[in-house]
Amino acid sequence: xxxxxxxxxxxxxxxxxxxxxxxxxxxxxxxxxxxxxxxxxxxxxxxxxxxxxxxxxxxxxxxxxxxxxxxxxxxxxxxxxxxxxxxxx
Numbered sequence: 001x002x003x004x005x006x007x008x009x010x011x012x013x014x015x016x017x018x019x020x021x022x023x024x025x026x027x028x029x030x031x032x033x034x035x036x037x038x039x040x041x042x043x044x045x046x047x048x049x050x051x052x053x054x055x056x057x058x059x060x061x062x063x064x065x066x067x068x069x070x071x072x073x074x075x076x077x078x079x080x081x082x083x084x085x086x087x088x089x
Contacts, residue, residue, distance in 0.1 A: 005046055016069040021047055028064035042066060051079030 003024035
């Protein structure tokens with residue numbers, strides 16, 4: 001029986017929220033090597049998550065672990081980010 005895709009809890013710093021996704025071996029064999037995946041590409045592998053996530057880094061020792069981030073404040077339904085008002089009139 002094939003293993004399923006595994007999702008981490010979200011974690012964050014001052015600017016981004018992050019999560020990582022662990023692909024089963026049979027899915028990871030489909031990964032292109034040496035480049036980041038676009039949203040249509042990672043979705044075609046079966047990764048399911050709300051909008052706005054970007055595959056931002058490759059950890060070469062573990063290429064089956066996809067690293068994602070999105071700016072804090074991203075709308076998960078639209079994927080749009082709204083800059084907070086930072087100054088006064």
